[in-house]
Amino acid sequence: xxxxxxxxxxxxRLPRYFRYLSELKYAGxxxxxxxxxxxxxxxxxxxxxxxxxxxxxxxxxxxGYNVEFLHNEIGKILGLDRTHHLIIIGAGNLGxxxxxxxxxxxxxxxxxxxxxxxxxxxxxxxxxxxxxxxxSMEMFVKDNDxxxxxxxxxxxxxxxxAEQLVNYGIKGIWNFAHVxxxxxxxxxxxxxxxxxxLMKLSYNIxxxxxxxxx
Amino acid sequence: xxxxxxxxxxxxRLPRYFRYLSELKYAGxxxxxxxxxxxxxxxxxxxxxxxxxxxxxxxxxxxGYNVEFLHNEIGKILGLDRTHHLIIIGAGNLGxxxxxxxxxxxxxxxxxxxxxxxxxxxxxxxxxxxxxxxxSMEMFVKDNDxxxxxxxxxxxxxxxxAEQLVNYGIKGIWNFAHVxxxxxxxxxxxxxxxxxxLMKLSYNIxxxxxxxxx
DNA sequence: TAGATTGTTAATCGATTAACAATC
DNA sequence: TAGATTGTTAATCGATTAACAATC
Numbered sequence: 001x002x003x004x005x006x007x008x009x010x011x012x013r014l015p016r017y018f019r020y021l022s023e024l025k026y027a028g029x030x031x032x033x034x035x036x037x038x039x040x041x042x043x044x045x046x047x048x049x050x051x052x053x054x055x056x057x058x059x060x061x062x063x064g065y066n067v068e069f070l071h072n073e074i075g076k077i078l079g080l081d082r083t084h085h086l087i088i089i090g091a092g093n094l095g096x097x098x099x100x101x102x103x104x105x106x107x108x109x110x111x112x113x114x115x116x117x118x119x120x121x122x123x124x125x126x127x128x129x130x131x132x133x134x135x136s137m138e139m140f141v142k143d144n145d146x147x148x149x150x151x152x153x154x155x156x157x158x159x160x161x162a163e164q165l166v167n168y169g170i171k172g173i174w175n176f177a178h179v180x181x182x183x184x185x186x187x188x189x190x191x192x193x194x195x196x197x198l199m200k201l202s203y204n205i206x207x208x209x210x211x212x213x214x
Numbered sequence: 215x216x217x218x219x220x221x222x223x224x225x226x227r228l229p230r231y232f233r234y235l236s237e238l239k240y241a242g243x244x245x246x247x248x249x250x251x252x253x254x255x256x257x258x259x260x261x262x263x264x265x266x267x268x269x270x271x272x273x274x275x276x277x278g279y280n281v282e283f284l285h286n287e288i289g290k291i292l293g294l295d296r297t298h299h300l301i302i303i304g305a306g307n308l309g310x311x312x313x314x315x316x317x318x319x320x321x322x323x324x325x326x327x328x329x330x331x332x333x334x335x336x337x338x339x340x341x342x343x344x345x346x347x348x349x350s351m352e353m354f355v356k357d358n359d360x361x362x363x364x365x366x367x368x369x370x371x372x373x374x375x376a377e378q379l380v381n382y383g384i385k386g387i388w389n390f391a392h393v394x395x396x397x398x399x400x401x402x403x404x405x406x407x408x409x410x411x412l413m414k415l416s417y418n419i420x421x422x423x424x425x426x427x428x
Numbered sequence: 429t430a431g432a433t434t435g436t437t438a439a440t441c442g443a444t445t446a447a448c449a450a451t452c
Numbered sequence: 453t454a455g456a457t458t459g460t461t462a463a464t465c466g467a468t469t470a471a472c473a474a475t476c
Contacts, residue, residue, distance in 0.1 A: 204225075
């Protein structure tokens with residue numbers, strides 16, 4: 001069967017659909033039309049239908065979409081029906097914060113290991129998991145079926161550590177280091193560049209003020 | 215003078231240009247052509263020229279772009295030539311991690327206050343700044359010329375706190391809460407939805423494996 | 429059956445890329 | 453002046469929106 005490639009623009013919207021559907025489901029709402037979703041989510045009904053139809057028909061003419069079914073299907077598309085094992089590289093403030101983030105577990109992202117170069121941190125426990133030296137990483141990844149690595153280390157180290165992780169068999173990298181990683185295309189990278197995000201905010205604040213002085 | 219609206223697609227690319235130009239500048243490189251930038255950044259030279267020309271001509275035919283000048287101009291566009299005063303609402307792990315993030319200061323984002331509902335945290339100091347109760351927020355924002363609020367509180371509180379902050383005169387919100395805020399359009403919101411990002415990574419990992427079993 | 433709403437095709441809009449004249 | 457490379461217009465590509473036939 002020929003699968004058409006789904007654009008990243010569509011993918012980016014899926015988690016937001018998923019979130020709103022969770023809420024509707026939680027509120028006990030059984031069905032929803034693209035028009036109703038459009039009203040609460042502030043996107044066009046047309047886009048909603050197009051997006052869903054990338055993955056096959058989830059709705060029914062004259063009825064709309066069953067909330068629970070749709071929620072479940074989008075979850076499956078996002079791979080939330082499976083379990084991911086993740087390690088965090090870099091036990092600084094951000095690494096520890098993410099390690100403590102219990103909500104990820106709920107969606108199947110299981111925090112399994114935490115690594116850092118700093119010997120002072122070794123043995124320190126976060127949510128029951130000890131910080132280990134970087135040297136233990138290879139063995140740990142291989143022994144524990146780790147598929148996602150979270151990089152919260154300085155950019156100077158990030159590129160080489162990423163390459164190592166790829167060699168150890170990792171499948172995806174959640175990259176918080178402020179640098180572009182260079183990995184084979186079979187490895188998925190999702191960047192969270194916080195300072196980029198802050199700069200965008202800064203731009204929009206400045207631009208808005210400029211617009212208003214005209 | 216008529217200013218054409220710049221698309222957010224262009225804005226999103228500016229911080230990355232800025233980053234690469236910082237590196238070139240730091241490496242002592244004086245000039246760069248759109249083609250050279252294209253090679254290292256893996257975007258088309260055409261896009262680079264189009265992007266820059268949204269803001270007027272920064273280059274010179276036959277020569278290319280002066281790295282330092284271009285770096286500086288993009289910094290100005292991003293509003294990095296001014297100072298922002300920010301407060302963080304929510305002194306949990308993530309809030310503390312961001313408060314400790316010294317790099318933002320370098321770009322003119324000055325961390326000024328930290329607020330939390332939890333009395334156990336009140337008085338605790340992060341980088342010399344005491345956690346204050348939420349009740350002190352209003353006065354503090356007004357007295358200290360705060361223009362950016364960072365929301366690292368649970369989504370249940372985020373919407374109302376955002377509304378309060380808007381009333382206190384904040385200009386921009388950096389929102390880490392997993393909810394869409396509802397603020398007037400003169401208030402800039404930049405969302406960092408970590409779990410959305412993780413879901414995208416999850417999708418891409420799943421999708422890649424699916425593609426390979428075909 | 430009549431009404432509602434999807435799935436899907438067609439039209440539009442916007443963003444990216446290509447091409448080249450302008451000019452340093 | 454000749455060569456290089458921008459700035460900018462035109463062409464293409466892709467994503468969004470509109471429209472409506474299919475169908476529950």
